[in-house]
Amino acid sequence: MTHTTLARRLLLWVVPMLMLCASCGDEVHIEEQELVIEGWIADGEFPVVMVTTTLPIMYNEVSTDSIARYVAQWARVGICVDGQTTYLTGMYDRDYFIPYVFTTSAFRGQAGKSYRLIVDWRDQHAEAVTTIPESVPIDDVWCEPSQDNDTLRQVIARFHDNPSQHNYYLWFSRAEGEPYNPQLCMLGALDDETLTTTEVVQHIRRSGPISEVEDYTPYYSVGAYAEVSLLHVDSTAYAFWHGFSDTKMLGNSNLFNVTTPISSNIQGGHGVWYGCGVSRRRIKVQ
Numbered sequence: 001m002t003h004t005t006l007a008r009r010l011l012l013w014v015v016p017m018l019m020l021c022a023s024c025g026d027e028v029h030i031e032e033q034e035l036v037i038e039g040w041i042a043d044g045e046f047p048v049v050m051v052t053t054t055l056p057i058m059y060n061e062v063s064t065d066s067i068a069r070y071v072a073q074w075a076r077v078g079i080c081v082d083g084q085t086t087y088l089t090g091m092y093d094r095d096y097f098i099p100y101v102f103t104t105s106a107f108r109g110q111a112g113k114s115y116r117l118i119v120d121w122r123d124q125h126a127e128a129v130t131t132i133p134e135s136v137p138i139d140d141v142w143c144e145p146s147q148d149n150d151t152l153r154q155v156i157a158r159f160h161d162n163p164s165q166h167n168y169y170l171w172f173s174r175a176e177g178e179p180y181n182p183q184l185c186m187l188g189a190l191d192d193e194t195l196t197t198t199e200v201v202q203h204i205r206r207s208g209p210i211s212e213v214e215d216y217t218p219y220y221s222v223g224a225y226a227e228v229s230l231l232h233v234d235s236t237a238y239a240f241w242h243g244f245s246d247t248k249m250l251g252n253s254n255l256f257n258v259t260t261p262i263s264s265n266i267q268g269g270h271g272v273w274y275g276c277g278v279s280r281r282r283i284k285v286q
Helices: 003-010 012-020 064-068 235-251
Strands: 035-042 048-053 076-081 084-087 089-092 100-103 114-121 124-131 138-145 152-160 168-175 184-191 199-203 225-233 270-284
Touching: 035 114, 035 124, 048 114, 138 225, 138 270, 152 168, 152 225, 152 270, 168 235, 184 199, 184 235, 225 235, 235 270
Parallel strands: 035 270, 124 270
Antiparallel strands: 035 048, 048 100, 076 084, 076 114, 089 100, 114 124, 138 152, 152 199, 168 184, 168 225, 225 270
16 A cells, blocks of 8 residues: 555545645645544454544655654543443554554454444544444355456355345455455445345455556455455445445546545544454465
């Protein structure tokens, strides 16, 4: 992921400001920094929370040193569950981008329980509540040849949807060596009201191009390992990631302006805090 892409990602919740930039110089100054939170808690896993702040809209490349100023590493981050609040520990973790997360090993997520996230930074306070849905298992994952290239393969997965309830799903994938941040597959946000069958077969396309210069392909290299994750989420998480995906794709186009803020459930900030049931499969591409 490029520095420019990271700058865009942190700004996704203030994109209406872009409309004011037509006659501006290289930078638009925002008077007050606001909290930007991305956090999740999966069934059976520890919570992960990243806390940053909004940064100025820039047309030139943003350096790593500049980005570091907007990581709220001194934030106080807590999660309340069953009437008890646990405060998370901030730490550097090179497996994520940005490489600073808040987490705890004091508890794991449990389906059916609600978790209230509380973030305090300087004089700002933000919070959100989420409930973890049940996990939906991936039935199978396999590879098929790509017509474009002999050294690439399509990855395909299958699962069964429960027709007795309204469900939302997210498909994430991560190639070996990529950061652990959730990377939504292309067309990876599903509302089961659009499905025509309970047996769902999904082409796991790599996340869309993250920079204008990347030689993008939706397929996976032969011999590499790919991790495929099926997340069962609520309507809030679905709305966020569906909007994030659309904004990301349109943001790489010179023909469209992105003027609609992404859905957020953070009171006092921007971003998303969501619970998810999760099923993961690791496959060697061959």
